[in-house]
Amino acid sequence: MFLRNESFKEFLRFYPIVSGLVALHLVLWFLTDFLQLGFAIGLERWGIGLNALVLNGEYWRLVTPIFLHNGLGHAFFNSFSLILFGPALEQMLGKVKFSMMYLFAGIIGNLGTFLINPDSFQPHLGASGAIFGIFGVYVFMVMNRKDLIDAANSQIIMVIFILGFVMSFRPGINIYAHLFGLIGGFAIAPVVLRNARSFSLWQVRAKYARSYDDHEVRFDPNRWQKRRRFGGVNGKNILWGVIIFLVVLSLFGRFL
Structure with missing residues (x-):
């Protein structure tokens, strides 16, 4: 589920x-x-979260901070969390419900x-608030929808959730966004x-595969060899290669 x-x-x-x-x-x-770039820096200033400006009527700042980050390390680790914990939930909920949940949790985090x-x-x-919202859904599963998550994955999600919550108390971390996003x-x-199925x-x-077959029926005698080649170890190496590259880049980014 999380591998x-x-x-x-x-x-x-x-x-x-x-x-x-x-x-x-x-x-x-x-x-x-x-x-x-000048326009991008202006966009960041326009979208960054500032409570005093929200109080002054700039309510879009409850939404736009969800997509902005302070440096590559910040963007990478939130993206890495999404890569690990988001896919299973996206498939369980569907694109519309997942998007709704993600935005709702992020907005609640900024509103809190x-x-x-x-x-x-x-x-x-x-x-981070939206990502803690993902954890909130998983915690609800562990407590109330055990038909959607097995014991092993329940242990994984609870351990990582606890570690993430404890680390939220470090200086410079917006603990309120994490807490309210979780809620x-x-x-x-x-x-x-509702009507979700386990991943x-x-x-x-x-x-x-059925969707592909519905649009075009064809016979390929090398089909299974290609699946093993592109969907197996080599495919995973590509994905993890990208992740490792971003880790290294984020480390260098701290010194730029």
């Missing part, structure tokens, strides 16, 4: 929302922090930050999990 066994091509096809969010994080970082200190000029940004995800879970990569592959 990525898809090829890079499969990942993009099976999980378009998660893929799009990760791409958006990295593109915005590239434009604002790396290239430092605003309500705690509405006069603050301290900027805040990042997808938002947990609160909306009963709605988005199965085999079922996902079968679904897309």
